[in-house]
């Protein structure tokens with residue numbers, strides 16, 4: 001069997017957080033060994049909310065550097081900016097014309113905004129269609145994502161199947177890949193970690209800021225002496241992501257035994273996060289020192305991404321009835 005095509009994206013709406021890292025970046029980096037991996041900086045998606053040009057540009061570069069620093073190998077995987085292959089917006093339009101409105105009315109980003117009383121933009125409404133275009137343009141088999149994106153991959157599958165019924169087998173039908181233990185990383189307040197909940201821990205926080213954030217994790221008000229339930233604690237849940245199995249077993253035992261306060265557990269968690277990302281911090285500083293390195297990687301990524309995207313668009317236009 002041919003090597004699978006793996007594809008995923010991340011929005012440059014700010015710097016990545018632990019949810020992005022464990023939900024998508026780390027699994028994506030593991031996948032680069034097993035197939036042809038394509039990862040992109042979803043700047044068109046970020047434009048649903050980021051309307052300051054300098055921020056969009058800076059965040060796009062920063063997120064790309066973060067991904068490289070964490071181990072994305074541009075020799076193995078293709079790293080590119082979504083907007084460097086603008087054909088994706090053409091495919092999004094074609095798919096839009098096949099998308100029933102109720103399918104999008106059901107999607108959570110749009111529903112959340114309506115529930116909050118915000119008037120959503122057309123971009124937020126159509127967001128899952130652009131995502132489908134990303135996935136289908138590159139003939140992707142596997143899409144590594146966190147659980148919050150599963151619904152969008154399902155929309156993509158439905159649209160691909162519908163197009164294939166109408167126009168012949170033009171699209172590969174993709175599968176999501178979700179690592180169960182990392183499907184939903186919890187934030188400082190115990191809800192899903194998300195920029196929109198303002199409860200995130202960044203991968204590359206300064207030491208003092210990171211310590212302050214970890215110390216602000218919300219806990220119950222059990223006294224130091226009381227035995228505590230490790231299964232109910234987001235401190236333990238986060239520690240599992242960065243600590244060794246022995247360290248986790250020790251923390252769980254100390255929770256159950258009583259006699260240790262949440263402050264102590266938080267200090268251990270801080271150490272765990274700080275050490276986990278130490279090698280990546282060093283690598284990031286090296287990469288950031290010479291902007292030409294990133295420029296070259298992104299230019300090469302755009303070239304390799306276009307080499308897949310252009311033949312897809314030719315096939316799709318022809319099958320749908322466009323052109324001579």
Ligand code: TYM
Nearest residue numbers: 008009010011019020023024042134145146183184185193
């Ligand atoms: P974004 O930038 O919101 O999130 C990037 C990835 O991080 C995952 N994630 C989480 N995983 C576990 N726990 C969390 N708390 C958590 N928070 C975020 C997300 O599931 C995601 O995988 N729409 C996408 C970007 C995108 C894309 C695509 C992805 C655009 N086109 C095509 C795959 C295929 C997004 O919202 O990314």
